[in-house]
Amino acid sequence: MRYLPHTEQDIQEMLKKTGHTSLDDLFKTIPAQCQLKKELDLPEALTEWELDSHMEELASLNAAFPKQKIFIGAGSYPHYIPSLIPYIAGRSEFATAYTPYQPEISQGTLQGIYEFQTMITELLGTDVATASHYDCGTALAEALLIALKKKKKLNKIALSSLIHPHHRQIIKTYLDPRGCEIVDLPFKDDGTTDFSPLDAMDDIAGIAIQSPNFFGCIENLEQAKAIADSKKALFITSFTECLAYGLLKSPGKCGVDLVAGEGQSLGIPQSFGGPGLGILTSSKKYIRDLPGRYVGRTKDKNGETGFVLTLSTREQHIRREKAGSNICSNNGLNALTAGIYLAAAGKNGIRALAQLNHDKAVFLEKELHKAGFTTPFSQPFFNEFVVKAPKGFKEKRDAVKKNKGMVPGLALEKYYPLLKDHYLFCATEVFSKKDMETMVREVK
Amino acid sequence: MRYLPHTEQDIQEMLKKTGHTSLDDLFKTIPAQCQLKKELDLPEALTEWELDSHMEELASLNAAFPKQKIFIGAGSYPHYIPSLIPYIAGRSEFATAYTPYQPEISQGTLQGIYEFQTMITELLGTDVATASHYDCGTALAEALLIALKKKKKLNKIALSSLIHPHHRQIIKTYLDPRGCEIVDLPFKDDGTTDFSPLDAMDDIAGIAIQSPNFFGCIENLEQAKAIADSKKALFITSFTECLAYGLLKSPGKCGVDLVAGEGQSLGIPQSFGGPGLGILTSSKKYIRDLPGRYVGRTKDKNGETGFVLTLSTREQHIRREKAGSNICSNNGLNALTAGIYLAAAGKNGIRALAQLNHDKAVFLEKELHKAGFTTPFSQPFFNEFVVKAPKGFKEKRDAVKKNKGMVPGLALEKYYPLLKDHYLFCATEVFSKKDMETMVREVK
Amino acid sequence: MENTSGISGLILKEDFLWNKSRKGRCGISIPKQDVKQSLLDPELTGDAPELPELSEFDVVRHYTRLSQWNFGLDSGMYPLGSCTMKYNPKTNEVQAARPGFAGAHPLADEELCQGALEMMYNLEQFLAELTGLEAVTLQPAAGAHGELTGMLAIHAYHEKQGHQRSKIIIPDSAHGTNPASATLCGYKSVNILSGKDGILTPESVAEVMDEEVAGIMITNPNTLGLFEENIKEIADIVHDKGGLVYGDGANLNAIMGIVKPGEIGIDVLHFNLHKTFSTPHGGGGPGSGPIAVNKKLEPFLPVPRIAKNGSTYALIQDTPDTIGRMLTFYGHFGVLVKAYSYILSLGGKYLKKTSQLAVLNANYIKESLRDDFFLPYDRPCMHECVFTDKNQEKNNITTLDISKRIIDYGFHPPTIYFPLVVHGSIMIEPTETESKETIDEFIAALKQIAKEAENNPEILKSAPHLSKVSRLDEVAAARKPMLRG
Amino acid sequence: MENTSGISGLILKEDFLWNKSRKGRCGISIPKQDVKQSLLDPELTGDAPELPELSEFDVVRHYTRLSQWNFGLDSGMYPLGSCTMKYNPKTNEVQAARPGFAGAHPLADEELCQGALEMMYNLEQFLAELTGLEAVTLQPAAGAHGELTGMLAIHAYHEKQGHQRSKIIIPDSAHGTNPASATLCGYKSVNILSGKDGILTPESVAEVMDEEVAGIMITNPNTLGLFEENIKEIADIVHDKGGLVYGDGANLNAIMGIVKPGEIGIDVLHFNLHKTFSTPHGGGGPGSGPIAVNKKLEPFLPVPRIAKNGSTYALIQDTPDTIGRMLTFYGHFGVLVKAYSYILSLGGKYLKKTSQLAVLNANYIKESLRDDFFLPYDRPCMHECVFTDKNQEKNNITTLDISKRIIDYGFHPPTIYFPLVVHGSIMIEPTETESKETIDEFIAALKQIAKEAENNPEILKSAPHLSKVSRLDEVAAARKPMLRG
């Protein structure tokens, strides 16, 4: 096997040194009754070439960007990825390193993540950002844990029903063991969160909303912040489409305490939903509360600037059962990737792309409108929006899905049972005007 | 434009330093009547994404390995390329460097080429090899130029008619200006070169044959060497399928003076015929005659081992009009690639692959035989062979070509007008038994 | 420093991105505007974020230089204990990058995702077979996330049993993520000590096990690289009192094809695909931490789960007792593709061989260095071995000094100061993909360092000498954190 | 050495492949044997070649380390004069690697190669438009090969005219490949000197031009970075006597969209796609050297040629007056794909801008360093500028010393000792993809080196200090060549 370097002679020489008679003999400290009696029932080893054809066969069974036009976002967005990004992020010095425990020979990863932390706080108007979390859903769950920790006496949080339904599920799963009460904030007619259930409550540890929310609508963060303040609750926001903040007012500017977000749009392939990039960022106040790694700037013995993992006394490997989070490995290489993307796009690029995404979505919405779809929510959106489909759409959708390799929108009924015939559509810079026109023509 | 870093401010500051009033002004030394009056008539700049789709569209118009099964070799062979090879050879330190004129910061390229030179001479049984040439055809032409240089008084060479027809064209093109006479050696019934035209000649500077030859047959190099010796001619061999020498007796062992070969099979994609890898290697005697770069081992000031380009006093940049060749840039990265391939395959891998290629070709020949094809030449072959097709084959070939994405063999009539209905087939490790059976079934 | 790989060469400084920024540059292609521009209400928009402005080449060169300051696994041996830094095959990267995988949308209709679902289904089967457990979820994003998933399942199990428990037993040698994960489920950690030969005794478990204990978290082989020989008895003790046994599978590389955790009493086990299954660690992640469970715990696995109906694959979005959902979608799919490719490339036979050779390499190192460094537990080890700096103490040399000096010899240092149970531990995990020659070089380097500790301790104290920076001031970094530029 | 990019860091030694070989290892997958083995007559076979035996990881690590000893364009500025080391866009690599290109067989039937042919046809059109010439062949494998092709066409032209000629005029500043290429066609080089301002005078050409002269080989801008202002008159002189004008297009990066060589009297011109058109040089190649010709020379272009018939593309395998064939197939197709991608990415507008900025950068360097280094031709330059070591002679410092010292500052040295016409030349070509900041750093480094030459010449003499090896003994290498291990 080409990955295993040991020749028969190597094995014999090494066994001699260790004082064993055979490879099996190495395991004699394992009680016999623990040892497996038969061989593993796994497929025979494939050659590299058999693997190639098997995998290409599997891959070809999936609808995928760029071949198929999938007009869905909902937490995973098709965006162009500049070719320099996989090339650079794939360099073995980055990709095959472990967590930078030895900073002297990990300065590349460390400076790269430090720059990522910097650019993310710049994008979101916050003060500090961690080196990454798994994804938006898990980052958001951690943010709510912080709220509960900060407000020790309270055990109640409020979640907008327009937070990604999967994220709400994650939060529920994370918080369940502590018997925490979750107040569900319904949505208003305009497609934004309805805070009225909070009117009578004053024991909320944290309020979380997503913006743009799951319907694509842009929430009014300043107003929400005022409500949170009036309740003395931590105000937490999340987002699944990072690119929106090339255009929208940043959560930091709106006074948000903690921001959890998904960074997949920043140069990371969709990959059937993962690995993405969990972003966790906040105002300075929470610097010691955010979970996971930070890279900090310091100096070496000779006074040269360098970087280290820092503030690790918050973390599990030091605090063990007293740590606020258990996170260890995170999504570092994707953070580096997002950093490369932000550096390449830059101030103007990110703005132009964000504006273009919005333009495309507005165009698509108008086209659908012309084709008989209605738009139930009036609040402006970024690059996703909800429409109510005319009769017969489902069948047409099935047909183009099969024959044209197009996937027109995501049915919302599954997530919001009352929203029968409602679909969430997404348009990004990867869809040309013609793509959109063709799709609309097919489902009209 | 994302490749051009200059901001408007940069340009103004720099113009100030250079004392010009505008970018146009920089060109004022160019006489007005030399300056272009209108803009270039070229397409507008494409975005990276437009380029992607344009190129994918063009690429998809080609039949290509691995999607299509092209049973043709004839100088370009489908072989598996281990994924490590493009990954490593694509590292920018290798790919974006120039020729190692500054050895202190080019030791990677230099050791890599030194190791290539070593392994190539090992494979071919020779003493020295250059750092590479363009391809086999041009390398062979250079070898014949050496023969003419060595035998100053003679102006006649003999070429086997079973040397790749394109290579013979190149040689003719290269030698034409010197009015050199080329004796064409016909082929015998067994599919090997007929040396009998030489019987009456004693003014031949060099004799060149290809083995395996264009018909795939293995020539008897020892016998040919004896004939060349008896004529006091330099004996030159070539090959288009490098992998053959994982199995066959090496030309060096057979006493060949100069060997020119094609290294494409060693991990280099076919790429519609280029860039390939010209191999030039010989016995020690010709060390100062081979054209192009050599990497040599030496020491630095501190006694550390290091490598440099050496023996460059043979080359154009020193000898100018007195140089034996004009070669400057060669196919260095492909030489490095071939080195990686040889290192990864190793002694056992190269042998096993070569044997497997032969096995596959023998199988295919037998299958075709069963299907009514005849085999005109009796001499053993490596992984290519000639068959005479039964009636109706041409039409069936056209049909599978269109409908099945298979290309069964290369018609030889174009190259050898007497060989009507003769086809050159190739089988390598990339064709499974099933691929071959399917193809034969379709054309039967 | 003869015969060592570490030497000094030219590398290049590189300033921060923002110091290289110049107004007006942009390093990417902006698609052409083929639809009308629509301006949002200015109330909603902000100023463009002040990101650096660079050309494409600036960006390429910046990160190329940064990369050259890093030591990767492809650069040299990386014997980081507990991290299983084995070769990351390049073909795995090719597989994950196929457009049909990399461009697949997680919410496209099921019939458009059959290839992705089939791959995941198969991988679940493989992981179940490897562990002798019943069912697998691929959702957890990393090892710690797998722990949390498993512990939540245990929590749900006890809930379902009608009596929630309050404690969890955790050996002193456990990884920090274990107690932290248990805490997240509301369990109080009860720490127990390893016995004097480095493994747990049934007695120490029996002593603390009661009906308030939800279970035990065990790493086997443990973080000292030793097989927990009493695992079956311990499991029985825990099971007898209604508890469950959580297995931390970080060290699975020692026992593939040798021991099936499900057969020795483990109820739930997490994998680190970025360790045992060769997926690159990316300088911190993304990893992937699937868990396998037995029948008892299967009902509690997170949703969605993958089902095979005839020849099609489907996602089951809800099961009655599920703990819920652990990640937005189905796990780190791109990482799963690589692990799946790895398993297929080795098959059962070579996975077993992998474990055998990993254990051989570790024992070989242990035996070779036993005279030079102190072995706190002098027993046959599994895939890693743990030394300490005790022999060097007299020269005032610490584990940190030794590890920094290793850098000068061209190797990545081992894991240090973990497990905590051993003072000054040096935890060496060579993995099976290191050849005997490389290991011999590593041994020679460590022997020389042991000599230097005697004869020239200062050279260890001041190490590393060849790296871009020397030892960094971590105290200052933490005291006055500078976390952004 | 303040403010310099060059610093020292850890790199790793690496032995020869064969010293790492162990019997029985193999680093690749051998496809399964699904057909019977057939043994060849043992008379025909030899022993397996003694290639090194390594695991896949051994190979990856070996070459990764080697690569880390190299300085690439992505590592830093590489102002190698005459080589146009501009950014090699990563998207070009993606395009060339598409299976439809990389896996295409050159002899598959024409209708199966339409995409490849269309790309080549388009590229020929683009190159013709850029030069104002009529027809293009993409066949030549590199610049020198293009020269040979062009000179063979000139040779065939004269043959066709009925009177072959014997000589060729070559300026002293020409690249060595020019006279060498002419010699291959049997032409004797007649060298002429540049005028005192670095360019050719019509008089010097007129003096040697006669009916025995086949033509002249001119590089414009020439290798001093100067535009040959008398090109039209010179071309007239040559044409009047029945000669032809060969243009060496290595320096095309200066004049795209500014001058069309075909309009100033050039009959044939070669391109270096690996210079002007951004394809990577690969540490020595493969390059690509298409030539463009005017109507006079078109009949002599090598075959096959590419024709467009309606919407299909065809190969014309024979033309009556062709010189024949220059390469086995159609040229370095994989390189052509990259150059084509580059042209499409810039379009006419940005190709012109490219030349403007390349010239701006060179002039900026020239003006910035004029007080520090001697400028043999003090005139506005094109895309490169040439200095010499004359100012440093008094301190016994040579161009070689200066260039080696540049390495310590983290830059690749310029081209040195070429063109030969200037003693100790230092030929700096920054290209347009270097930013002003990088160029300012480079200028600062050179100024500092000029100061060091005064104050501390020894540091130049002993340079480079940071690279893996110091100056190498080239004399020993050539005296007793060791060309294999």
Ligand SMILES: Cc1ncc(COP(=O)(O)O)c(C=O)c1O
């Ligand atoms: C024994 C052990 N358990 C758990 C973990 C946590 O795994 P991860 O980093 O993937 O979250 C580690 C990782 O270092 C470990 O070594």
Ligand SMILES: Cc1ncc(COP(=O)(O)O)c(C=O)c1O
């Ligand atoms: C002016 C000039 N002409 C010709 C050449 C030869 O080009 P190539 O190396 O592509 O053969 C070069 C390359 O260095 C050159 O600089």
